[in-house]
Amino acid sequence: MRKIIDSVMETIVFICGILSIVFVALIFGFLLKEGFAFFKEFGVINFITGRFWYPVSNPPQFGILPLIVGSLLVTVGAAVIAVPMGVMAALYISEIAPKGVRDILKSFVELMAAIPSVVIGFVGMVTIVPIIRMTFNLPTGLTAFTGSLMLAFMAMPTIVTISEDAIRSVPWAYKEGALALGATRWQTVRRIVLKAAMPGIVAAVMLGIGRVIGETMAVMMITGNAAQIPHSIFEPVRTMTATIAAEMGETVRGGMHYRALFALGFVLFVITFIVNFVADLFSGKSKK
Numbered sequence: 298m299r300k301i302i303d304s305v306m307e308t309i310v311f312i313c314g315i316l317s318i319v320f321v322a323l324i325f326g327f328l329l330k331e332g333f334a335f336f337k338e339f340g341v342i343n344f345i346t347g348r349f350w351y352p353v354s355n356p357p358q359f360g361i362l363p364l365i366v367g368s369l370l371v372t373v374g375a376a377v378i379a380v381p382m383g384v385m386a387a388l389y390i391s392e393i394a395p396k397g398v399r400d401i402l403k404s405f406v407e408l409m410a411a412i413p414s415v416v417i418g419f420v421g422m423v424t425i426v427p428i429i430r431m432t433f434n435l436p437t438g439l440t441a442f443t444g445s446l447m448l449a450f451m452a453m454p455t456i457v458t459i460s461e462d463a464i465r466s467v468p469w470a471y472k473e474g475a476l477a478l479g480a481t482r483w484q485t486v487r488r489i490v491l492k493a494a495m496p497g498i499v500a501a502v503m504l505g506i507g508r509v510i511g512e513t514m515a516v517m518m519i520t521g522n523a524a525q526i527p528h529s530i531f532e533p534v535r536t537m538t539a540t541i542a543a544e545m546g547e548t549v550r551g552g553m554h555y556r557a558l559f560a561l562g563f564v565l566f567v568i569t570f571i572v573n574f575v576a577d578l579f580s581g582k583s584k585k
Contacts, residue, residue: 325566332560335359335553344560350524350535352544352554359557361564363526367441367534368565371516374445374530375452375509380502382449383456387498390457391464392486403461410454418518421447426519433531439521441534447515452505459504463497464490503573510569513538537565 336344339359347360390402425446430438467490475485491498521533522543541558548555 328559328563328566331556332563335556335560338553339557344557345564348526350540352557357553359553361537361561363524364535364537364540364561365564365568366526367520367524368510368536368538368568370441370527370530370534371444371448371520371536372506372509374441375448376502376506378445378449379452379456379505379509383453383501383505384460384498386453386457387460387464387501388486388491391461392490403458406454406457409450410458412451414451414512415514415518417447417451418515421515421519429531435531437521437533439519439533440531441520441527442530444516444520444534444536445530447519448509448512451512451515452509455508456501456505459501460494460498463494463501466497467493506572507569510565510572511538513542517543537561541565 344359344361345365346362347358348362349358349360350363351358386402386406390399390406394402421443425443426438428438429435429440429443429446471489471493472485475489476482480488516536517539520536520539522535522539523533524535524540525533527534541562544554545558548558
């Protein structure tokens with residue numbers, strides 16, 4: 298009976314693994330199918346390097362360079378804020394905080410991950426946007442910096458939770474060996490614990506960045522939605538995800554604008570794939 302159960306579970310796991318690959322391939326194929334006609338008519342180079350996104354002008358202009366720059370600017374800004382703070386918070390929770398404090402902080406961090414993005418966007422629009430506008434004396438607080446702050450807040454729970462699990466999974470014998478050789482507590486954490494947990498930390502960072510890249514509602518509310526190439530992080534921007542969400546309901550099915558949004562989704566899919574692929578390479582090197 299036990300062998301039968303094990304065989305059934307192995308089959309189920311195998312089928313689920315194959316289905317996940319099939320689903321990703323189908324999504325890729327669907328985006329490519331809808332966007333290929335647009336690429337054939339408009340041109341890939343013109344689409345990616347174009348500086349203007351005016352889909353309803355005459356003639357329409359479909360340049361996504363401002364959208365790519367806006368997405369990268371918000372993502373990099375959020376990563377610069379969230380990664381160091383998230384890793385340090387994970388180190389504190391796992392290595393320094395007393396047990397009672399650790400349990401409270403971990404529960405609080407996990408609850409933060411359950412906050413809907415629209416709520417975070419609303420809170421940012423009501424509180425952070427006026428503060429940014431008055432602090433930096435800007436015409437508007439709807440900027441890429443504001444989006445980076447709120448997206449960093451959204452990415453931190455993922456980074457903290459997974460990084461803390463990776464740090465706690467480091468064998469205690471590694472720490473005992475370092476301390477026995479005369480290393481201080483900080484040296485043990487920096488040279489032993491962090492290096493041993495690096496694959497898990499890299500995975501946590503990439504999952505956090507993945508959420509930032511794919512976020513839609515919050516960036517629609519607090520980044521200004523200006524399809525222009527910004528000269529600084531304190532200017533309004535528009536991301537690729539916000540463009541798809543805002544305009545898909547207004548397009549004519551099968552039209553040029555409709556196909557352009559699918560082509561934009563295909564570019565976003567490729568960028569996400571490249572980020573995950575690079576992360577997997579670094580993770581493999583860290584394991585070695």
